[in-house]
Amino acid sequence: xxxxxIIVETRGKVGVITLNRPKMLNALSxxxxxxxxxxxxDLEANDSIGCIVLTGNEKAFAAGADIKEMxxxxxxxxxxxxxxxxxxxRVATCRKPTVAAVSGYALGGGCExxxxxxxxxxxxxxxxxxxxxxLGTIPGIGGTQRLTRAxxxxxxxxxxLTGRMMDAAEAERSGLxxxxxxxxxxxxxxxxIAEKIAEMSLPAAEMAKRAINRAFETPLSEGLQVERDLFxxxxxxxxxxxxxxxFIEKRKPANKNR
Ligand code: HXC
Numbered sequence: 001x002x003x004x005x006i007i008v009e010t011r012g013k014v015g016v017i018t019l020n021r022p023k024m025l026n027a028l029s030x031x032x033x034x035x036x037x038x039x040x041x042d043l044e045a046n047d048s049i050g051c052i053v054l055t056g057n058e059k060a061f062a063a064g065a066d067i068k069e070m071x072x073x074x075x076x077x078x079x080x081x082x083x084x085x086x087x088x089x090r091v092a093t094c095r096k097p098t099v100a101a102v103s104g105y106a107l108g109g110g111c112e113x114x115x116x117x118x119x120x121x122x123x124x125x126x127x128x129x130x131x132x133x134x135l136g137t138i139p140g141i142g143g144t145q146r147l148t149r150a151x152x153x154x155x156x157x158x159x160x161l162t163g164r165m166m167d168a169a170e171a172e173r174s175g176l177x178x179x180x181x182x183x184x185x186x187x188x189x190x191x192x193i194a195e196k197i198a199e200m201s202l203p204a205a206e207m208a209k210r211a212i213n214r215a216f217e218t219p220l221s222e223g224l225q226v227e228r229d230l231f232x233x234x235x236x237x238x239x240x241x242x243x244x245x246x247f248i249e250k251r252k253p254a255n256k257n258r
Contacts, residue, residue: 001042005032008039013050013198014191015043018057025063026056028109030086032066036113037090044096047257050198050205052094053190054117055101056110058183061126064108067135083141092116092142095206097197101190102126103183107165112139115146118209120176121190122168123183128176129165149216150176201239202257207231 001008007018017039019026026032036054043049056062070078083089091098091113100106100117107129114120114128122128130143138144139160148156151174159166171177181189197205207230214226234240238258246253 001038003035003039005029006035006039008042010043010046010049011191012195013048014194015039015046015049015052017043017052017054019055019062022057022059024066025060025105026110027064027066027068028062028113029066029069030081033083033086033088033090037087040090040094044094050096050200050202050257051194052096052098053101053194054091054098054113055187055190056103058123058125059104060110061100061102061104061106062110062113063105064110064131065140088141089116095209096202097205097209099190099194099197101186102128102177103186105165108132108139108143109141112141112143112146115142115150115176118212119178119193120171121186121193122171122177122180123186124168124180125183126168126171126177126180127165128159128171129163130160131163131165133161134163147176150174199255201237201243201253201255203237204234204239204243207234 005019005021007020009016017036019032021027021032040052043052098117100114100120102114102120103123103125105127106114108131111128111130130139130147132138144156144160147159155174168177168180172180211227211230214223218226239255242255243253
């Protein structure tokens with residue numbers, strides 16, 4: 001498919017979506033969100049893909065929603081053609097594992113988009129923030145919710161009320177980011193991680209992801225029950241039988257994603 005604002009590639013079992021509006025620091029227009037949604041649809045439907053990477057460029061993952069596009073809009077336009085209508089949350093609903101590779105600015109909608117991914121890997125130049133307050137608005141696609149769950153109330157309030165940026169070290173310390181890597185190694189490290197995930201049994205990875213995501217939606221007892229049911233379900237997988245046999249026979253498992 002031809003995309004205007006993003007580049008989509010498959011590298012082995014990994015699908016890579018690269019935001020490609022460098023002159024605007026990858027500002028997320030409605031069109032960009034729509035293209036990301038289509039790319040996720042395609043990669044999710046592609047049986048040879050086991051992990052999806054979302055990235056930007058060295059200077060910016062994404063500096064937020066496109067302020068020039070948003071500025072003239074009124075309530076009814078944003079209400080009836082909002083970020084949900086354009087499937088702006090498509091990355092969050094993806095069944096397959098997703099990794100955000102963040103270098104430079106991840107601000108506003110950019111930070112929110114990164115937080116829709118399962119794992120955030122940051123380069124040492126990464127800067128995260130929710131500066132919407134400085135524009136007289138607030139986060140609109142998960143910033144007040146996912147950030148609060150990721151880093152706690154005090155820091156989420158700090159970021160959303162002052163609009164300040166958080167560097168990679170603070171983001172890792174706070175639990176937003178799982179690892180920091182040197183800027184020039186970001187993509188190679190992220191590809192290593194994504195390839196490793198893509199080698200696993202895909203249904204098992206999807207079950208692990210689904211179980212972890214339940215932790216955000218349910219009381220502990222309910223989440224534990226979901227985990228137990230999914231754990232038992234893995235005993236219906238050929239990959240589970242093969243994985244355990246391979247361990248016992250001291251060899252690598254040959255996953256069939258079944
Ligand atoms: C539109 C943007 C943009 C954005 C940058 N640009 N961010 N255009 N929307 N979010 C454009 C600039 O206008 C400029 O275009 C070019 O990209 C380069 O940016 P500069 O500002 O010149 O770069 P620099 O001085 O390095 O500053 C980088 C920056 C700054 C600190 C990241 O660009 C910035 O503050 N951007 C806005 C960040 C922000 O407020 N994001 C939240 C958006 S609201 P020209 O044509 O002048 O060269 C939001 C709501 C989410 O995300 C709701 C749900 C999705």
